[in-house]
Amino acid sequence: MISKEAAEQAAYEIMFKAGIDIPDDYLAGIKGMAAAEDGDLSAFVLEAMLENYEAASEDRRPMCADTGVPRYYVKAGNEAKIEGGFIALEQALRSATARATHDIPLRPNRVHPLWRTDHNNNIGINAPEVEYSFEPDADWVDITTVHKGGLFGTDYRMLFPGDGIDGIKRFFLDGMIAFGKRGLACQPAIVGVGLGGSKDTCMVLGKQAACLRIVGDRNPDPEIAKLELELQELGNSIGMGAMGFVGKSMVVDCHIEAGYTHTGGMPMSLHAFCLSSRRATMRLHPGGRAEFRTDPTWFTPYMRRETVSWEKPQSARQSA
Amino acid sequence: MGKAPERKTVRLKTPVTDEALAALELGDVVYLDGLIYTAREGVYKKILADGAAPPAPFAELGNVNFHCSPAAVQQEDGSLHVSAVTATASFRFSKWMKDWFAASGAKMVIGKGGMSEEDYKTLFVPAGAVYLTTVGYGTGALLGRGIKNVKAAHWLDELGIAQAMWVLEVEKFGPLLVESDHAGNSLFERNNREINEGIDKLYEGLKKPSLQRFGETDDREQELI
């Protein structure tokens, strides 16, 4: 049994980690880009960001004052049991969000879309979002929080099979150029691409691809993996860098997730996870042990299954 | 680190003087010392549209207007604590700026993303004002370090944390980049022009989309703001 206090404490702690400490994979990616950038303004911006990450960690203050929209991803092992069930878990996530907002402090970003009511705690109708997935043969629960910023850098387009890879590249370029100018997307970003599914699935897959896969991770389909690298390269060849200044630092990494879609279409979504790529995960084991990490490992082989029934592949990561 | 070429760096005391502003060049790095205040649509509307009196004489608030909402909290004892600050996108406020300059005497606007060169020439230059952009834009922790004291948070209850008028005492507040100069030139637009030259080439050989969309331009030299 996983206690509800342990769940609340875990969610509270990862709110701090996500808001304050930049994940290692993203940090290494930005360091690499800073070293390679030859646009002098873009390089200046990247160095200022590297200093900012240090200042945030040293002072225990948020790396960016724009909280984004804090949310959670919960992956529950098929054998996991939570005290009070999922209703208690959702209560714990809300309570942790409100406490962390006050204690860090984070900017209370969440308001009613029409009345602009602000409860000053990042809690409201449908906020924070909680998305679920499941994992066979496991008794733990993973709680991941993502604080994704960005009013800019996200888009959707219905493409058609005839548009092919050209259509994907065209939409990718359109989005990068439009949102890259003046650095509206706070690039360099981890760019997530959702391909297929229905419209809502397409948006969800692209968002998860941006926020729940780490820099350097490749899609297991070798052709998709190739396309990820191609799109990254394309984004970095626009001639634009950080803040939209002349340079080449646009895309730290590109992640594509696919979902089977309508036979007549090829919907595509685009998501940019910004210079404050905030994510943190805690794994809760029965009995109270909690393990922190920055790689959510959300897309497990089980998540990407394509057949009627699930059989554990020989090569599956043991404890993914 | 330390690879980027050194940039001209200046430290300015607020209220900023005309002479200091005239010496600023596009792309200079600026750090501020003194008082700055936040004001965005909530404050603009209250003072300019609803006719409310400013909460203190502008002579006491200084002449630097920051487009921002801080990550802040009011402690149980009533004191105010700001942990980080990040600017908010300024282009949305351009319609207020002419009247705001006239009412407040502001000479410097700090924000995110700048405004258009046209706005600088028609609104900023006549008021003798320049625009400084925050960097990143996620340098919230660095900017937060520069805040030494919250002097006041006017209209906090009425407008909320994001829209209230925060008066901040700052020291080595930055880095900020000079985005518009006294002649109304824009650093962003100068960079855009250079980048736009290469854009057509990126699309060469990609076939046209099957479906056109309403409300969309394919002039990629245009900006979204």
Ligand code: SF4
């Ligand atoms: S997009 Fe990211 S880095 Fe930029 S202001 Fe928002 S949260 Fe901060």
